[in-house]
Amino acid sequence: MKALFLSAFVLVFAATTCQVEASEDGVNLVNLGNVEGKSYFAGTSQMNWMIARDLCRNSGMELATITTQAQVDFLKSKYNSTTFSGYYWIGARDSQSFRALSWDSTDTEIETLFGIKYRHFAAKYQICAAYYSGTDETVIDAYECTMNDVTGLICET
Numbered sequence: 239m240k241a242l243f244l245s246a247f248v249l250v251f252a253a254t255t256c257q258v259e260a261s262e263d264g265v266n267l268v269n270l271g272n273v274e275g276k277s278y279f280a281g282t283s284q285m286n287w288m289i290a291r292d293l294c295r296n297s298g299m300e301l302a303t304i305t306t307q308a309q310v311d312f313l314k315s316k317y318n319s320t321t322f323s324g325y326y327w328i329g330a331r332d333s334q335s336f337r338a339l340s341w342d343s344t345d346t347e348i349e350t351l352f353g354i355k356y357r358h359f360a361a362k363y364q365i366c367a368a369y370y371s372g373t374d375e376t377v378i379d380a381y382e383c384t385m386n387d388v389t390g391l392i393c394e395t
């Protein structure tokens with residue numbers, strides 16, 4: 239119960255001041271508001287997806303998920319040409335938890351065979367999702383996770 243009161247207080251505080259300082263790299267997270275019991279925070283900074291995820295976690299949050307119509311409608315309603323506009327990393331990436339190899343000819347995954355070692359040197363995830371907040375279009379785009387051109391992130395708690 240104490241934890242609930244504390245988080246309620248933090249949310250009220252965030253809503254009142256409208257800005258919460260991220261603990262590292264100086265990213266300001268702006269409280270977009272609450273929908274279906276969770277709060278979305280948006281921040282602006284050029285970063286790749288891994289760094290975006292770390293920034294959310296450093297603030298005790300996770301990259302945002304958008305899983306219901308109400309959440310889509312909510313984010314759409316928050317479009318603002320100065321404060322919430324453009325591309326924001328969100329918490330989706332390749333559906334494989336770890337990139338796997340398939341034989342090109344048969345499209346079947348390489349199985350572990352006796353006497354041969356499998357080593358993975360590539361990035362764990364290759365494509366990651368960014369939410370686009372715009373005037374007429376609302377889009378989820380897939381980019382290379384390592385791309386630095388995405389200028390924002392959305393965390394949730």
Ligand SMILES: *[C@@H]1O[C@H](CO)[C@@H](O)[C@H](O)[C@H]1NC(C)=O
Nearest residue numbers: 256316317318319320321322
């Ligand atoms: C966008 O955000 C700014 C800063 O908070 C605010 O002054 C302005 O009214 C907002 N615009 C719209 C259309 O809500």
